[in-house]
Amino acid sequence: MGQNTGDDPIPEDLRRFIILNIDSVAELECLLLFQRNPGWKAAPPDIAQKLYIPVQDAQDILERLVARQLLGQADDNLYAYKNLFAEMVTRLAALYAQYLVPVTNLIHSKPKNKIQKFADAFWIRKD
Numbered sequence: 001m002g003q004n005t006g007d008d009p010i011p012e013d014l015r016r017f018i019i020l021n022i023d024s025v026a027e028l029e030c031l032l033l034f035q036r037n038p039g040w041k042a043a044p045p046d047i048a049q050k051l052y053i054p055v056q057d058a059q060d061i062l063e064r065l066v067a068r069q070l071l072g073q074a075d076d077n078l079y080a081y082k083n084l085f086a087e088m089v090t091r092l093a094a095l096y097a098q099y100l101v102p103v104t105n106l107i108h109s110k111p112k113n114k115i116q117k118f119a120d121a122f123w124i125r126k127d
Contacts, residue, residue: 009099010106017088018106021068025104026051028096030061031070034081035089041078 010018022028029051034040047058062079065071070089072082096103 009102010095011091014088014092014095015106017085017092018103019110021070022107023064023110024061025107026053026057027061027065028092028103028107030058031065031089032093032096034071034079035086035093038081038083041074041080043077043079047079 008015018028022031030047033047033050034042044055044059044062047053047062048055051058053061062071062073066073066079069082069084071079074080092103
């Protein structure tokens, strides 16, 4: 298991995993749906219904998780859990169940994208 830093309940290795692989709570929830049901194959409408999000958002999430090798594309627009990072995802699921707020705060604290980071560089601050 990874080391915790101070009062932070998130071990450093899981922190890195989240920062590198999870851009939203919806992505995490999608990944955990598959983790809890390892033999399950699902299409974007299935994910959209379970996460209460638009089908296009579900499609985008699935494609990002496939690109990160967290999910695999089975066939005919069906997606399935990929066990490549199974131990890490299992630990993340347990951590998320116990420390929902710190995990979601970490996800929300990430810069949304390079354009946002660029725009933030020009933000005028009143000091």
